[in-house]
Amino acid sequence: MELSLSKEDAAFRDEVRAFIAENYPKAMRVPNPETDLTKEQMLLWHRLLHKRGWIAPLWPKEHGGPGWSITQRFLFEQETSRAGTLPPLAFSVTMVGPVIYTFGNETQKKRFLPRILSGEDWWCQGYSEPGSGSDLASVRTKAVRDGDHYVVNGHKTWTTLAQHADWIFCLVRTDTAAKPQAGISFLLIDMKSPGVTVRPIITIDGSHEVNDVFLENVRVPVQNLIGEENKGWTYAKFLLGNERTSMAGIGRSTRYLKRLKQIVQTEIAEDDPAFTEFVKEIARVELDVLALEATELRVIAQMSRGIDPGPAASLFKIRGTEIFQRITDLTHQAVGNYGLAIREHPFSANHFMPGPDYGHTASEKYLNSRKLSIYGGSNEIQRNIIAKAVLGL
């Protein structure tokens, strides 16, 4: 399914396509890019995009964005995701960057934005806590003012790729007496500060993506406060809005569906009743993808005409994640007996893994993708958002 494109937009799409084909690093084509790459490998593509001026599609031109139209942004997203490139670190470029250029002061913009664009600084997100998952307003990590510093104490968790991070942006409580949303501030903390400890959390797929981050008497200069004290909730919500854009994941789902079809064709005989069952299930998912893709294109067309899409991002998040979870589930079923095996982490080509290559990541993907309906505001929270904003309930 294609957007109907002007000549210029079509030329732009071809340019993006060619750039990816010529430049995407071979070192990043590993069985599971999300878990198998070192920090340096992950940054290879980031640096190439930075050099090309394409690292931050969402950003305004004055801060280093490419100045693309909504259609161009969509095309870039579509081409990169169809080609299976690893998206640049969202916590840096998509999340904290826009908060800094929207709510930060001049000094903060000058200090942080260029290093985000270049990839010199790696950011992680200090939102969730052991007692605060979807209910973010209940954060308990405390920041107490002491002269020119805040003294921060608390425990952040599910912090993705904190093991690589130079900085963490945190929601901290600066007013314990105020209503939950009113006493929160948005603080930038150097991960090298004394009192910051990172402890790995191994998830059910065996990989190390997320971490606990402990903050013990960490002294943070007041210059690292974003905006006003106790206004952090506003900035946090702004950021979550960005987080949920483009979670439809059409390109990724399409690629994984094609691979699923290959596996079914190769593994299961056509006269096996299971074959027909798979064919039906796959067709169902394919139609789900088609309907979501048509919806995404409809929203893009509306946005280009200046129509506010409302909480479309919530719809994309719900359906996009449900679809991808279903694909990983079917893929795990399709590999049959070898679905019992799982790769060891950290990944090494020396470990023995039985069965065909195409099945090697089926187990871990199936397990890992359970997270999709939980993070970024669980799918139940997304339904609450639509119920309130669209249905007026």
Place this chain on the structure above:
Amino acid sequence: MDIQLTEEQELLRSSVQRLLRDRYDFDTRRKIVATDEGWSRAHWKAFAELGLCAAPFAESTGGLGGGPLATMIVMREFGRNLVVEPFLETVVLAGGLIEDVGSEAQREAFLPDIMAGESIWALAWAEGRSRYDFDNIATTARHQGDTYVLSGTKAAVLGAPWADKLIVSARTSGGPRDHNGVSLFAVNRHAANLHLQGFKTIDGRRAAEVALMNVQVPASQLLGTEGEGVAALEACRDRAIAALCAEAVGAMTELNAATLEYSKTRKQFGATLGSFQVLQHRMVDMFIALEESISLTQHLNLSLSAGEPHGSRLASGAKTKVGYAARFIAEQAIQLHGGMGMSDELNVGHYFKRIASINVQFGDPTYHLMRFAQHEQSKVTSDDVRKAASNQR
């Protein structure tokens, strides 16, 4: 892709809306359905006077040149108002076939009356054992001098009791299930040896079993090339599906609005239904199902307008996905209305019945799921499979 209606299309939509609002409320519709004939010639005249019956046809044949998008606009409004008059049968099916495969003489003979609202048509393709396959028919047409002699029984012909003319499919050569050898004929509904047994349908319409016992049809009434009726019917089905999806979207729109409205006023346990989260989330899923259906329906109608390849695969996909979505919404609308949803007095059950009927017309969602899945475009190439198979240790 979102359709931005042209001025003409917007005018078409608002005039249909106005006419139905003024003259086709639910009570009027109930009275129409309860008459002996079961439809309203006066309303049909009004539709024709508004230009609806001429809207989709090409200007070269005397139509208004609106194409599939005009049909989509009309059918959506008809779906919202549960219009029973045979617009689909006369304009979309018969009119479409005549425009598509009819000779110059046939177009001139038939189309002006259709556009003026002077003649009613029905399409007799199904048979007792054909299920949804156009080629699985036993009715025969023997060429005898200047006539064809038709024998057989056509099943569940919607609108036949109202029709002046029928388009009948019959085998002129080949055996059961041969793709070639089926031909189409324009048959006078009052022809000698043609017998109708009328019955009511679940959605308040009228249909008939049509028995043809050596019915003589002049050779000039052969529609399209002899033996190529299946291809003509397949193209006709694509157009019918596009129209039925739009009608379903109209019905779903009303069901969602009615359910939401009811949930905001109906109280149980001292609270409105809409305050219960389990019902909020259900209604969000109904909202998403409708949004996706709108997107796919628009996408299909745009593809047919542009004559894009694989439109038929997309039609099957839309029939499936919109069919599932409509069934889900209709069932939940009754469920959330509680006992009231079961009452014949309320319009909710009547939308439910129309949707149940749409899901049977031209193939149910399961039939089209398999048709979508077995389309060449849905399959991975043998090259892909070889690649996957060789991808083994």
